[in-house]
Amino acid sequence: xxxxxxxxxxxxxxxxxxxxxxxxxxxxxxxxxxxxxxxxxxxxxxxxxxxxxxxxxxxxxxxxxxxxxxxxxxxxxxxxxxxxxxxxxxxxxxxxxxxxxxxxxxxxxxxxxxxxxxxxxxxxxxxxxxxxxxxxxxxxxxxxxxxxxxxxxxxxxxxxxxxxxxxxxxxxxxxxxxxxxxxxxxxxxxxxxxxxxxxxxxxxxxxxxxxxxxxxxxxxxxxxxxxxxxxxxxxxxxxxxxxxxxxx
Ligand code: SF4
Numbered sequence: 094x095x096x097x098x099x100x101x102x103x104x105x106x107x108x109x110x111x112x113x114x115x116x117x118x119x120x121x122x123x124x125x126x127x128x129x130x131x132x133x134x135x136x137x138x139x140x141x142x143x144x145x146x147x148x149x150x151x152x153x154x155x156x157x158x159x160x161x162x163x164x165x166x167x168x169x170x171x172x173x174x175x176x177x178x179x180x181x182x183x184x185x186x187x188x189x190x191x192x193x194x195x196x197x198x199x200x201x202x203x204x205x206x207x208x209x210x211x212x213x214x215x216x217x218x219x220x221x222x223x224x225x226x227x228x229x230x231x232x233x234x235x236x237x238x239x240x241x242x243x244x245x246x247x248x249x250x251x252x253x254x255x256x257x258x259x260x261x262x263x264x265x266x267x268x269x270x271x272x273x274x275x276x277x278x279x280x281x282x283x284x285x286x287x288x289x290x291x292x293x294x295x296x297x298x299x300x301x302x303x304x305x306x307x308x309x310x311x312x313x314x315x316x317x318x319x320x321x322x323x324x325x326x327x328x329x330x331x332x333x334x335x336x337x338x339x340x341x
Contacts, residue, residue, distance in 0.1 A: 095167045096198040099127040099143045099190060101340040106166045106173070109340045110180040114331030115299055116237045117268050118216065124182040126173065126202075129165040131191040133220050133252055135245035137272075139303050139337060143190035152246070170198055174205035184214035184234075193223035203232045221269075222252055224260035236267040242281050244274050244301075253285060262289035269296045270327060274311070276318035283322055293323030302329070303337040 099107040107127035113119055131144035134151035138144075143165075145151055147158040168176075177185055185206060192199060203215055214234045219225075221238040230236075238261045241252040261267040269291055271282040279298055286296055298319045300311035308329050319326040335341040 094170050094198050094201050096170055096173050096195055096202060097129040098166045098168055098173065099129045099140065099339075100164055100166050102338075104163075104166075106168055106176065107340055108173070108176045108180065110182055111341050112330060112334070113186060113216075114329050114334070115327050116218075116270050116297060117325075118184070118235065118237075119327060119330055121184065122182045123184045123186045123216070124177050124180045125186045125188060126177055128187065128189040128192050128195055129161075130194050131189060131220070132194060132222060133191065133241060133245070133247045135241055135247060137245065137301055140190060142339075170201040170205060174202055174209060177206060178209040181210065184216055186216045186218060188218040191220055191223065192217055193219050193225065196223075196226055196229055200226075200229055200232065203229075207232075219261075220252070221261055222254045222257050224254075224257040225264075230260075230264055234266060236261060236264060237270050238267050239270045239272060240285055242271060242273070242278055244278075245272070255288075258285070258289050262291050267295070271296070271298050272301045273298045273315055273318075274301050276314045279315070279318035279322050279324065282324070294325075296322075297325040297327045299327035299329065303332060305333045305336075308332060 101107050110124045113121050113123045129143045136154050141153045142159045145153050216235040217233050218237045221240045241247050298315050300308045300315050302308040316326040
């Protein structure tokens, strides 16, 4: 089976070891594998090279379009697993793009990773609009689910799929992380969490921004808003450390 990966600037598949900069595992060293393709089209997406193809109608604030032939690399699952295992860390983060578009390949990939590195922790970042299969859910130690609020510019029916959100909410190992532009986004996050009985301790708010300056400008007010709701707040440590670029 094959898996579609994003590419680094040098054309190599985007598999790299770094620190997790966001969410409940912030600060932990992880090996990342970035998949190509997304079913959403967020106007501020920081990985638009995984989906914003030439000829598509989607608007992105950068105005840039990309070519799949240049940005996507198909690897066999075995080759992808070997590349991940060559960069050992206590955990692997599968991210995108939207990993749930490749659920069948991910089952094979995680099995291969567990054979090569028994006990390795598997974490997955998803936009929460596509439910995991039961088999996949059983193999993932942590889902970081990031439902997209209105400012991302998606069709709400697609981005906030109630059935998919309910499926993630039912998983003890799912944490919900909302990308926020204003403190008022805390109320929008709470309104999404409430019908799914997502406890505040399972939810964090993170400032949208791809520069340290943008993140720092939003973080203090967002932290106050998070505290008012009992949510946690997430920084974006990798942006402070490396800036906005691929493979970090
Ligand atoms: S869901 Fe994630 S990868 Fe997809 S467009 Fe939005 S921010 Fe980008």
